Amino acid sequence: MATVDDLRNxxxxxxxxxxxxxxxIAARHEDQPWFLSSxxxxxxxxxxxxxxxxxWIIKAMVEKGHDxxxxxxxxxxxxxxEVTAWQAQLHICQSLVHMSVPQEVEPILKQWLNPLLDAPRPFVRAWATDALxxxxxxxxxxxxxxxxxxxDKAASVRSRVRNLMTEFGER
Incomplete structure (x- = not known):
């Protein structure tokens, strides 16, 4: 069985x-019970x-229906x-729609998402808005x-907001 260190390598x-x-990597390991945890x-x-x-793999896996x-x-x-790379932040924000977040960690997640509403990258702002x-x-x-x-000055953020307003019946 592979370890977290093997996967990291x-x-x-x-x-x-x-x-x-x-x-x-995902194709090689996706059926392994340790993979998502790692x-x-x-x-x-x-x-x-x-x-x-x-x-990126987390996002791909949850989009395919892995729980x-x-x-x-x-x-x-x-x-x-500890997640500081903007691409990783984006992947997590985009993945959250497919995850069930335990209630006890929701405040931690909200605290992490709030500053991302001002992130330099528009897609991070858009998907942080979605997740929040x-x-x-x-x-x-x-x-x-x-x-x-x-x-927001970015069209991608305003577009995501319009989609969310429609989805949640805010308009």
């Missing part, structure tokens, strides 16, 4: 551009390509402060986020 082959290496452990890796690669166990989602959320809106319990909280982000 595989992820270092990722050049930050061509995801075919990541697709091959990716959660590697998401906050200090080496950017490892973090970006792990989160993260609640304890893996919890470990992923608890380690988010999905965590809002109250209509007024969601509306405040959408209203704030509807004024």
């Amino acid at each position: 595989e992820l270092t082959d990722y050049d930050g551009r061509d995801p075919s290496v990541l697709s091959e 990716l959660a452990d590697l998401a906050p890796d200090e080496e950017a390509v490892v973090s970006e690669g792990a989160t 993260f166990m609640p304890q893996d989602v919890e470990r992923l959320v608890v380690g988010l402060d 809106c999905r965590l809002c319990d109250k209509h007024s909280d969601r509306w405040n986020v959408l209203e704030q982000m509807s004024e």
